Every structure is written in structure tokens, then in C-alpha cells.
Amino acid sequence: MNIFLNKIIKLKYKNKYYYKYNIKLFKFLNIKENKKKNIFLNLLLKKYYEENTILISEIKRSSPLKGIFNYNFNPIKIFINYKKNNIIFFSILSEKNFFLGSYIYLFKLNRIFNTFILCKDFIVDFIQIYKINLLKSNCILFIISIINKNLLLELEYYANILGLSIILEVNNFEEIKKIKYLKTSLLGINNRNLKNFKIDFNNLNIINNISDFKLIISESGIKNKIDLNYIKKKNIKIFLIGETLMKTKELDNKINNFLN
Numbered sequence: 117m118n119i120f121l122n123k124i125i126k127l128k129y130k131n132k133y134y135y136k137y138n139i140k141l142f143k144f145l146n147i148k149e150n151k152k153k154n155i156f157l158n159l160l161l162k163k164y165y166e167e168n169t170i171l172i173s174e175i176k177r178s179s180p181l182k183g184i185f186n187y188n189f190n191p192i193k194i195f196i197n198y199k200k201n202n203i204i205f206f207s208i209l210s211e212k213n214f215f216l217g218s219y220i221y222l223f224k225l226n227r228i229f230n231t232f233i234l235c236k237d238f239i240v241d242f243i244q245i246y247k248i249n250l251l252k253s254n255c256i257l258f259i260i261s262i263i264n265k266n267l268l269l270e271l272e273y274y275a276n277i278l279g280l281s282i283i284l285e286v287n288n289f290e291e292i293k294k295i296k297y298l299k300t301s302l303l304g305i306n307n308r309n310l311k312n313f314k315i316d317f318n319n320l321n322i323i324n325n326i327s328d329f330k331l332i333i334s335e336s337g338i339k340n341k342i343d344l345n346y347i348k349k350k351n352i353k354i355f356l357i358g359e360t361l362m363k364t365k366e367l368d369n370k371i372n373n374f375l376n
């Protein structure tokens with residue numbers, strides 16, 4: 117395992133005070149079932165049948181491998197620019213130690229707009245889900261490689277009660293086996309191997325091993341239309357793109373080019 121993943125997992129699990137007390141905490145916080153269930157997934161499903169290409173555009177300040185993408189980072193501005201280009205689905209990298217993200221962006225954005233945001237953190241604890249829900253994000257992501265089977269079932273259960281949509285992120289066949297018992301139908305295939313950071317679009321071939329219905333998102337490393345078309349040949353229409361959109365000087369053209 118590479119140093120980055122090792123470090124981040126250690127840190128996350130170290131901060132995982134509450135897990136043992138989840139059930140008590142749950143009662144204590146008096147959490148009610150959320151009536152507006154799964155709005156991120158529901159809209160994504162609707163768009164899936166209407167559109168040829170769907171972008172989930174990421175707001176990402178930095179990455180452990182590439183460093184800072186944007187020194188004048190202004191998440192609200194980026195968000196507005198995405199929105200101007202008819203983007204409906206957003207992802208915000210909130211992890212603070214390695215990606216220099218923050219939950220504050222979420223808070224700010226959700227206060228101003230009522231929108232569809234995936235809050236991307238390295239989730240290993242219910243308390244993170246609870247917090248994301250309070251900040252009114254409507255989607256979370258579970259990185260399957262860092263969560264064990266039992267914990268996954270538990271976290272899925274809590275997220276469902278809160279009405280949050282979930283993306284299960286996998287990178288290889290072993291991880292596909294691990295999600296067999298989960299009911300979540302959104303599956304993100306990360307083209308980037310988080311252990312060695314290599315991008316491989318042929319990773320998507322692991323979807324041939326999935327028997328039940330899953331809505332598939334191709335994540336990471338997508339730079340241009342050639343990449344997008346290559347992935348589309350595998351019958352995929354939903355793309356999660358960060359770095360390329362963060363770095364471009366011509367956002368309108370770039371998005372237009374991806375969508376048309």
C-alpha cells in the first residue's frame with residue numbers, strides 16, 4: 117500500500133471516536149428518517165434516460181500527487197461557473213489533510229444554493245455521514261478498499277435512513293465481490309488505482325462481473341473527448357471529472373466539448 121493511502125487511513129481511523137457508540141448516538145441525536153430520500157440518485161436516474169452524457173463536476177483544490185491546481189481557489193466562483201455551463205451534479209473534495217478541502221465550502225454552497233452535491237471524504241465513521249447530512253449534501257462516497265464488510269453494511273444503513281445517496285467506489289474485481297451484500301445501486305469505477313495512482317480506463321471491464329442493476333460512473337483521469345469516447349464505448353454515460361476542469365483556462369469550451 118502506498119504511503120499516502122496508509123497515512124490517510126491511519127488518520128481517519130484514529131479520529132473515529134464515535135463508531136462504537138453509533139446506535140446510542142443515533143438515538144441521542146434523535147435522527148428521523150429523511151422523507152426526501154435519495155434525491156441525488158433519483159435525479160441522476162432521470163437524467164440517465166434523457167441525456168447522452170452526464171458530468172459530475174468536481175471542485176478540488178489539490179491532490180497529494182499533483183499538488184495545488186489552483187492558487188486562487190474560490191469554490192463558490194467555480195461552482196457558479198459550473199452552473200452557468202448547465203452542470204447539475206457536483207462533487208466537492210472535502211478531505212482537508214491531503215486534498216486541502218473543507219466542509220466549509222459545502223456549508224457555504226448549500227446555504228446559497230439548493231443543489232446536488234457529492235461530498236467526497238474518506239468515510240470510515242457514521243459521524244462523518246451525520247455531519248455531511250447536516251451540511252445538506254445529498255450524496256456520499258464509500259471507498260470500498262478502506263472499509264471492511266461489516267462497517268460497510270452499517271454505514272449504508274445509516275446513510276439510507278438519512279436519505280443520502282451513496283456511491284460505492286471500486287477499483288478492482290475483489291472490491292466488486294465485497295459489495296455483493298449492499299443494496300446501493302450507484303457504482304463508481306475509479307480509473308485511478310489509489311495505491312499507485314495509475315490511471316487505467318480498461319479497469320472498467322470489471323463491470324462485466326456485475327449481475328444486478330448498477331448505475332455506473334466512470335471516475336478520474338479523464339482529460340479530453342478521446343478519453344470520454346473511449347469510456348463511452350463501454351456503455352457508460354456518467355463521468356466524474358476534477359483536475360481537467362479545475363485546470364482549464366476555457367471552462368465553457370471544455371464542458372461543451374465533453375457534452376456535445
Ligand SMILES: O=P(O)(O)OC[C@@H](O)[C@@H](O)c1c[nH]c2ccccc12
Nearest residue numbers: 174335336337338356357358359360
Ligand atoms: O481529478 P480527476 O482525476 O478528474 O478525478 C476526480 C475524482 O474522480 C477523484 O478526485 C476521486 C475519485 N475518487 C476519489 C477518492 C478519494 C479522493 C479523490 C477521488
